[in-house]
Amino acid sequence: MSFDERLRLVFASVLGIDASTLTDDDSSQTIAEWDSLTHLNLIFALEAEFGVRFEAEEIPELMSVRAMRQRIPREIDGAQYV
């Protein structure tokens, strides 16, 4: 699975949405299921999936697909996934 597919799968699993409809513009503003508790579930599902670790202060900032997509590869082997 590519980085993009894995990312979509986590979003789809946690938020209960169709992975194919997800775009980088999606955020807690556009997806009703993305509430504050689900956000934490999303954060820790991404940590487990990609072996990354988010700092406490950035967790409330990562409120869109784009923000997460840009943030995660910085920690994992970027060349392989991006």
Place this chain on the structure above:
Amino acid sequence: MALSTSDAPAAPVLAPSAAGVTLPAGELKPAEYMRLARALRESRNPSLRAMRVAVLSSHTLGIVEPFVSVEGAREGMAVECYFGAFGQFEQELADPSSGVHRFDPTALVIALRPEDVDPDAVVRYHATGGKRFEALADELCTRLGGCVALFRERSSAPVFIANFAEPSILPLGIFDAGTTSLTAALARANDRLRQIAAAHSGVVIWDYAGLVRSRGSAEWTDARLWSLGRIAVAATHQPALARHLARTIASATRAAAKCLVLDLDNTLWGGVIGDDGMEGIALGDDHPGSAFKAFQRRVLSLMDRGILIALASKNDLDVVERVFREHPEMLIKWEHLAAVRINWSPKSINLREIADELNIGSDALVLFDDNPVERAEVRANAPEVGVIEVPADPLGYERALADASYFDQTSLSSEDRARSDSYQQERRRREFGQRFESVDEFLRGLEMVVEIGTASPSTMGRIAQLVAKTNQFNLTTRRHSEAQIAAMARRSDGRVAYLRLTDRFGDQGLVAVAILLRRGNDAAIDTLVMSCRVMNRRVEDALMAYLVGEARAMGCRSVVGDFLPTKKNGMVREFYPRFGFTRVAEEEGVTRYALDLRTATVEWPAVIQRSGTP
């Protein structure tokens, strides 16, 4: 203790796949939990037992809901959760229109952490020489007792109280082990929680402290989650917490399995006895035999809890018996075994035969067999039998046995501990019976004495256990909880009666329970259950004679009893007609019988003596 659900399954469902949701075994990623939790919610799998779990906590626990859904399903439950706002205990429980009461829970979980209520009492324990913590523990215990009482005004559902775990940082650091330590004070507070649980019916300690200890307190809390949302459980431990909670709730609301059936080769010893011989098998204090010896000791610890041990193995009986009798390192002895099937028949057939021989349902059996082919055969042909997933490495056997929830018991009664003895007595009784010409002569020879009395705090645990676990000799299969039974026992127009039996071979313990409730001019038998191991001994005649006498004493004109058929209670279909009851109604499968006390009675059986009640 038990819960008033319908016919509770004896064994957990580890991989239900109905309605399109397949639960994979083993560890799952968080995202998979979320996906499965949603699928479970949407599928509404009817083979799962519905449970509404209300959680009141001093820290935010709502985040674990998807994990609880999945782990609940692994234990055969469709769990729906309600999470109260954190710290709102008495308010929620006192107000009849509160969220928790509107939710109408079938289980209530109260998770209170001392450090959430008063951090100084914990972190600065020594500022007051521990006095502030002692006062806090007093307050919390009083509050918890009060919460239980408030809940009991409206519900008899079981209550699970989380005990107090050690925090990750202790006031005396690595030396927090002495008499003046917080650790010691927490242990004392947990003792008091045990007393609160014992003082109320239907209250079970949820061993949160044991969970934190086993996972490691140092990493239990993730500082990020705590600071972001008062979430005390790190993401990595949330699945384990959910599993622990689901196991706790499931075990308190279903019957535990009764018998562990073991394979032999590469299960109780290393190697194949038929090929390797007595000297060649691995069993002893050195690797690799040590793993098998340790496993045998673990099996015996289950026997100590009243779980029967049986063998089902493709082997030669003489060879196997010789190992049990002569191998110096065998910890499990031939006498320990309740049933033995050593032959070349399929395991599923042997398992059903073992169940028949022991007079228990085959869904009360659990198989431990190293061979995946045998396990698959049993899963396919005897799907009601519990099958433990056995790891390839024997060093993992002990853990596999401990991690399977089939034998979880919320409490241990003296009857449980004596059960394996009683099966040995039963063998001696059978041999004794062969010496007599007639049944009556045999029964007189048994010198049976029964004690019949009404429920008291000391007998309530066993009474509730019999009501919860009896499947076969059970006229109505009404699974009243301990709290509900206690409420019936308090009624002036009701009797919760128990029967205890002793004979020349020993004490059989409390073996039958009947609940008689007045309904107008009738005395209605709400519940009548008896342990199958005392069947065909006219013990039920003694109980009926007692009930009829009580009905007369209550001034009733007739005794009324229902038969509610289930898959398992066919043996009591003709119970009431045997005593001269006539069929008076039949509705939706329920047959109602009545005995007119003006014209009929039930005589006390002459082969049984009645002792004075204490």
